[in-house]
Amino acid sequence: MLYSRLAASLQAYCDTPRHFVLALSGGLDSRVLLRLMGQYLRLNPQHRCLAVHVHHGLSQNADEWSQCCLYWAREEGIECQVERVSLALGSRVSVEQQARERRYQALKKHLPAGGILLTAQHADDQLETVLLALKRGSGPAGLAAMAQSTPFAGGVHFRPLLTSTRTEIEHYGQQHQLEWVEDESNQDTRYDRNFLRHEVTPQLIQRWPGIRKAVARSAELCGEQDALLQELLHEKLQQALEADQSLSVASLGSERVGKQLIRQWLGLFNVLMPSKAQLDQIWQAVVQAKADANPQLCWQQVQVRRFRQRLYLVQQWPDIQDWQQECQLGQPCRLPQNLGSLTLRQAQGGQLRLPTPDEVLSVRFDPEAVEVKPVGRVGKRKLKKLFQEYGVPSWNRRRTPLIYYGDQLAAVAGLFVVEAFSGQDCDLEWHNDASDVQC
Incomplete structure (x- = not known):
């Protein structure tokens, strides 16, 4: 049988x-x-x-x-x-x-x-x-x-x-x-x-x-009901889904519909589903938080964060604020935590000048107390404020590579070159797991 x-x-x-x-x-x-x-x-x-x-x-x-x-x-x-x-x-x-x-x-x-x-x-x-x-x-x-x-x-x-x-x-x-x-x-x-x-x-x-x-x-019937719910909400989920796979808070609608959309959105990433209590917290503490707040909910190894009225699913990583690595011109520098590699390469018509012989090239991730003037900007600003202006989410601000010539910040990968280090000798290439960014 x-x-x-x-x-x-x-x-x-x-x-x-x-x-x-x-x-x-x-x-x-x-x-x-x-x-x-x-x-x-x-x-x-x-x-x-x-x-x-x-x-x-x-x-x-x-x-x-x-x-x-x-x-x-x-x-x-x-x-x-x-x-x-x-x-x-x-x-x-x-x-x-x-x-x-x-x-x-x-x-x-x-x-x-x-x-x-x-x-x-x-x-x-x-x-x-x-x-x-x-x-x-x-x-x-x-x-x-x-x-x-x-x-x-x-x-x-x-x-x-x-x-x-x-x-x-x-x-x-x-x-x-x-x-x-x-x-x-x-x-x-x-x-x-x-x-x-x-x-x-x-x-x-x-x-x-x-x-x-x-x-x-009964299990089969529950499966059919869940499949029907996903089918009915599929079009609404597609409307709420942004190009970067974040979820538009404004498109979530009522709490009942919004929670179901969040569950379906999380299902796209194959993560362990939050419990009912955790989903309630996502709705109350993250979706409904004040506009200027930096809310988050953590479970397992992921977080749901909100930034500029969108929800993001973010992997939890250990702090790399103290990580530093010296680099060589033209050679890829491996970055920690799946952040890929970064290369300062000589190129005509680039955006950076060459480092002088006594300027040690290095990569860091600590933005604290750094104040610089990007090319094309008026006056110096703190790096924290610049990250906000360039739309870098808070959880990525300590995961964005900072390129130093000696003890001075020369560029922020993917964002800008500091005016004092601008030139046409080099390009900075950042190849990470999600995309290839050039600065």
Whole structure:
């Protein structure tokens, strides 16, 4: 039954040769999926499949599990690769969440455009996911839980066992005398999902045998409602979205509509959604703040900031105010924190003069107490005021490269040249991750 169900579900994707990536933990569910895919590929050799085992290093048995996965994949005639990832234990992010994020990052590396990622979640997992969403107080998007098929990394994430129960999968594994690994952490009921699996869902299923199908149906309906809401608000979101992917505050409308638009806007960046309380704070403390305020809300590693009546999603970075780096004329200077590289290059008709032999060329990021006169301006102004006039958001003012000749500021990358250092000998080129800027 499981094989016929899998073959039928894959039929919609296999009109042309496909490349599958199978997430192989070595546990019962993925072990059964590996056997099913081995059978499927023997009957459909035009397709390819790569099994990927993610080694988290959390268990003393992790190395042994990796070897088991390599052996079982070889038995099924499927190539297998092991990906090692590391987790920041003791951080504020839960181990479960970190492991999941690292796992999907590792899997994404192996998925070609148009490929299909296969994972082994089943109907009991779906029931647990909905219960966890209820515990968090999720809305329709969260209660939609896991769809059988979702876009992923230029391909598709497909869950072929989602309509099958844990009992059916266990029966298949025993019937075919399969071996699999038992992760000792799966017995630890300090983890919410394990608590539900061992203490709650067995009683629910015993009392209401049809609860898995009923919950799956509710999840599907929630997914349809959320998709409908996104469809209805799509045009309004496009109107509110600016060219730089910021969101116009004036276009948000009422609080109810505005919050939904903010959620959809955040969804464009694939970040962890804020909680209801955090979304309320975004609306009250950021959207509704006074016009001259500098409001923000932080969660995980991102911030929502407002600047000139637009909302921006900003990654949180450590302070680089004390960072300095000497540079050589004509050679790229690597900048910290994904800010790219900066090069002072000789060029006829440039905007900067050459540094003299005793003027050491360097890059800094500390704008405090700096007062200069840009080319074409009247009088000196503090750099803080100039940043405001040039429309640089507050969070970027300590992330904009400052080019020094000796101890004097000569230029601000992407903005202006200081009048005392203007000339026609050099161009300053800043190649960052978002764009190429010339000053």
